[in-house]
Amino acid sequence: MIQVFIKELNSFLNSLIAYIVISVFLAGIGLLMWVFPDTSVLDYGYADMETLFALGPYVFMFLIPAITMRMFAEENRAGTIELLLTKPITDWQIILGKYLSGWALVIFAVLPTVFYYWSLRQLGDPIGNIDTAAVIGSYIGLILLGGVFTSIGVLSSLLTTNQIVSFIVAVFLCFIFYSGFSSLASINDWGSGALLFEQFGILYHYNALSKGLIDTRDILYFASVITLMLLFTKLILGSRKW
Amino acid sequence: MVALDSKKLGDILQLLIGVTAVLLANILASNKFYRFDLTEEKRFSIKPATKELLKNLDDVVYVEVFLEGELNSGFKRLRN
Numbered sequence: 064m065i066q067v068f069i070k071e072l073n074s075f076l077n078s079l080i081a082y083i084v085i086s087v088f089l090a091g092i093g094l095l096m097w098v099f100p101d102t103s104v105l106d107y108g109y110a111d112m113e114t115l116f117a118l119g120p121y122v123f124m125f126l127i128p129a130i131t132m133r134m135f136a137e138e139n140r141a142g143t144i145e146l147l148l149t150k151p152i153t154d155w156q157i158i159l160g161k162y163l164s165g166w167a168l169v170i171f172a173v174l175p176t177v178f179y180y181w182s183l184r185q186l187g188d189p190i191g192n193i194d195t196a197a198v199i200g201s202y203i204g205l206i207l208l209g210g211v212f213t214s215i216g217v218l219s220s221l222l223t224t225n226q227i228v229s230f231i232v233a234v235f236l237c238f239i240f241y242s243g244f245s246s247l248a249s250i251n252d253w254g255s256g257a258l259l260f261e262q263f264g265i266l267y268h269y270n271a272l273s274k275g276l277i278d279t280r281d282i283l284y285f286a287s288v289i290t291l292m293l294l295f296t297k298l299i300l301g302s303r304k305w
Numbered sequence: 306m307v308a309l310d311s312k313k314l315g316d317i318l319q320l321l322i323g324v325t326a327v328l329l330a331n332i333l334a335s336n337k338f339y340r341f342d343l344t345e346e347k348r349f350s351i352k353p354a355t356k357e358l359l360k361n362l363d364d365v366v367y368v369e370v371f372l373e374g375e376l377n378s379g380f381k382r383l384r385n
Contacts, residue, residue, distance in 0.1 A: 196343035276349045277341040283334045287327045294323040298316055305313040 067152065067160025068167075071134070075168055080133075084126050088172045091122050096179060110187035111194060115176060116201040116273055120241055120265075123169070123205075123212050128233030130168055131216025132226045134161045135300075139224040154300050158293055162217050169209035173202070196275030204272035207285035208265060212237050214292035221299050240288065241265045 075081040095102045096114045104114060138144040147157060180198055187193050212233075219232040244264025248257045261267045265288070268281040342350045 194344075196345065199343055274349065275343040277343060279338045279340070280331075280334050283331060287331055290327055291324065294320050298320045301312070301316045305311070305316075 064152070064156040064160045064163075067147075067157055068164050071161050071164035072167060075130070075164065080130065081168055081171070084130055084168065085172045085175075088122055088126055089175055092119060092176065104183065104186075110183045110192055112179060112183060112198055112201065115179060116205060119173075119205055120208055120269070123209055124234060124237045124241065126172070127165070127169060127209065127212040128216045128219070128230045128237065131165050131213055131220050131233065132230040133220070134165065134217055135221040136224055136226045136229045139221075140226075148303075154297055158217065158296050158300060162213060162293060162296075165213040165217065166210050169213060170206060173205060173209065194275065197273060198275075200275040200277060201273040203277065204269045204281075207272075207282070208241075208269055211240065211265060211285055211288045211292075214289045214296075215240065218292045218296045218299075221296055241269075 092115055095118050096104055096112075100106050102114045102118065104110070104112075107114075135144065138147065180193070184191055184193050215236045216229075216233040219236060220226075220229045222232060223229050242264065245261050245266045248261035248264070253260055262284075265285075268284045271278060271281050340349070342348070
């Protein structure tokens with residue numbers, strides 16, 4: 064698993080993908096957070112990082128499928144998947160290695176935004192007047208959300224040999240899981256089922272975490288979605304031997 | 306028909322067991338959970354003083370919340 068992880072991470076670092084993903088993420092979020100007047104914290108007047116955590120998921124929705132789309136699709140098309148599968152490693156090791164390398168790249172992209180926290184802390188009046196708990200909770204939420212999107216991306220990468228199809232399927236699934244469920248729950252026909260339906264979506268748990276209240280149920284929800292996606296990935300990867 | 310000892314059946318069973326385990330874990334966790342309140346002033350936790358006050362109440366407390374009609378899911382969440 065470690066070998067697959069390192070190999071995948073190296074392929075990101077050697078092929079510019081990592082640098083493009085990280086710089087696009089930082090440029091996009093930086094512009095939204097500090098420059099564009101509609102969403103800028105400087106114009107907003109309150110020292111909080113709501114912009115990053117509200118818009119970050121939408122940036123991830125396009126960036127993470129772009130990272131993961133080639134993982135299995137490219138290997139399937141080029142035939143190098145045969146080499147990988149004949150190595151003395153289990154399917155789980157391949158899947159986890161690829162999955163964790165994608166997630167690691169996402170975490171690398173998020174890490175530099177800690178500077179934003181520091182800047183806002185300095186800009187607060189008095190200095191340090193910022194809701195640190197909410198920021199920590201939101202970071203946990205954002206990283207777990209990145210994990211869910213990566214698992215969705217890995218699954219849809221295995222579904223097809225075409226990278227573009229894989230990208231589009233992953234973006235769609237990420238959107239459904241992120242805000243689709245909440246939006247569907249707002250249809251007025253569900254009655255008391257609306258809350259249950261909303262709880263299937265990421266947004267509900269993400270918002271709960273971003274208050275600074277770490278609930279075991281929310282953490283378990285993210286872990287569950289990741290596990291389910293990886294289980295389906297395992298099933299599809301295993302289906303070649305049927 | 307799938308042979309009973311086939312790889313396919315095993316894989317599908319593995320998936321079903323995994324899905325069931327995840328669902329069970331979530332149902333169990335919805336009853337028994339723990340919350341870590343990271344806020345400095347413990348905004349989302351009940352103070353010992355409040356608990357003490359509630360224990361010492363000798364009458365039934367009525368809390369009326371007016372939430373009916375056409376509400377969005379945010380208010381439904383509050384209502385539940």
